[in-house]
Amino acid sequence: MVEFLTTIDKRKILHVDLDAFYAQIEMRDQPELRSKPLIIARDPTQNNGHGVVATANYAARQLGIHSAMSAFEAKRLAPNGIFLSPNFTKYKVVSAQIHDIFRRFTNKVEPVAFDEAYLDVTANVLSGATLAAEIRHQILKETHLTSSIGVSHNKLLAKLGSEYNKPNGVTVINHENQLQFLDCLSISAFRGVGRKTKEKFDKLGITNGLELRQMSREELKTEFGKMGEHLYWQARGVHFGAVEWQRQRQSVGKEETFDRALRETNAVQIEFKRLVNSLVMSMNRQKIVGRTLNIKIRDEQFNTITRAITQDDPWTLNEATLVMAAQTMFDDNIGPDFSVRLLGVSMSNLQSATFEEMSLF
Ligand SMILES: [Mg+2]
Incomplete structure (x- = not known):
């Protein structure tokens, strides 16, 4: 049975993660x-x-x-x-120091959290292991903090590697030892295996990567759906996702044109709710937050105005709060007699959200 074609992935990817x-x-x-x-x-x-x-x-x-x-x-x-x-405030300062250090080694840095990033160092002539040692050394010297790094040819293995030897460790996973590494991992170490999935694996008697790899693709798909497909490839160490280092889009937003102009506050509010709902979903999906909330209003004569509120810290992605802010900007700028042909809501001054920051509130 041909399971998949092996292509030798020549990339050098690091996953750097500060300890606690x-x-x-x-x-x-x-x-x-x-x-x-x-x-x-x-x-x-x-x-x-x-x-x-x-x-x-x-x-x-x-x-x-x-x-x-x-x-x-x-x-x-x-x-x-x-x-x-x-x-x-304090953690952000340290975070900036760490990300500066990353950029000394490559411009291909994908920030994941305050203290965590993927680095594509393929273009660097030094070995991944050497670069990992040097990065850890510079972080320790300049911030007095320890970090853990996974070194491999893809993001999945790099991430699993940094978790494996934590705290204050390095794990190098190459083509020769990757299956050995994965086979010994406990099933809960695989990406996406939460409490519920773990319970299901317990019932199936699957406890580690080797046993996971012995499950067929069909069986995994039947038991776990799309996640099963992911796990099938994870067990083989296959992952082609690129380090997403290019600057994020300048803004994210939604707008809507109406065939019949809106003339009542109620109707405007319903549209703001709809627009904010899809904006929030899209930002959550992209794991981004933003400091500037913008609205755009166009009337029947094609006069367009935009208004914005910029905060020092990113907006909480709470729909009620954002709808209220949008509605307030509308009310402050539009008289009681209006006819609206287009409404838009967008967020700019974007940055990546960190799980830890979001889950606190
Ligand atoms: Mg960390």
Whole structure:
């Protein structure tokens, strides 16, 4: 049975990830925190039990605490743990330093989060392993923080590699050892295997990459749908996605032209809701946020106006908030007698969203 054609992927891809980023910065700045379980989250006792763990140091992780867990649950696991509210202003400064270091090695940098990026270093004459050592050295020297790097020929293996030897480690995965590496991985290490998928694999008796690879493509598709197809290729270390380094689009937005002009506030509001809904979906899909919300209004005489609100921090992608802001701009600029032929809502000053930042709120 021919499963797939092997093509030798000659790329050199790194996945760089700082270790417990926010927690590590706080421990760097307050060394007395090092020996204690440190949880970056608002203290649930001062916050009515609300809040989510952004990250935790390794002492806290040993107690079973992990990011995205409720702060309340973390408090139960570590009653004497230290809770610190995240200081994003500080983390952003360090993030910029790290991304500057990445760009010394290649312009092909795809930022994934504050502390994480893919680098395509194919054009660099040095080996991936050498570059990884040098990047880790420069990060440590300039920020006093440790990082982990996966080195391979595609993004999937690079990412799995950086996770494998964490914290403060390097994993090099090449064509010769990739199957050996994948076969030993626990099933939950594969991308997209969450709690539910894991339970299903448990029932099937599949615990590691080798057993996953022995499942047929049909079987995987039947059990897991599209995810099954992804897992089929993951088990073989095949991934062709490119490091997406080119600058993101300047703006993202939606507009709508109406056959019959809108003349009532109610109708305008319904359209804003629709436009904002599709804008938010598209931004979530692209994992981007933006600081400037723009609206565009054209009347029956083809007069067009645009208005914008720019904030210091990206807009939260909350539909009600954005609709209200759009409607306010409309009301402030359009008199009571209007006829609208076109409405648009867009976001500019874009940046990539980080999972951690988004899940906090
Ligand atoms: Mg990290």
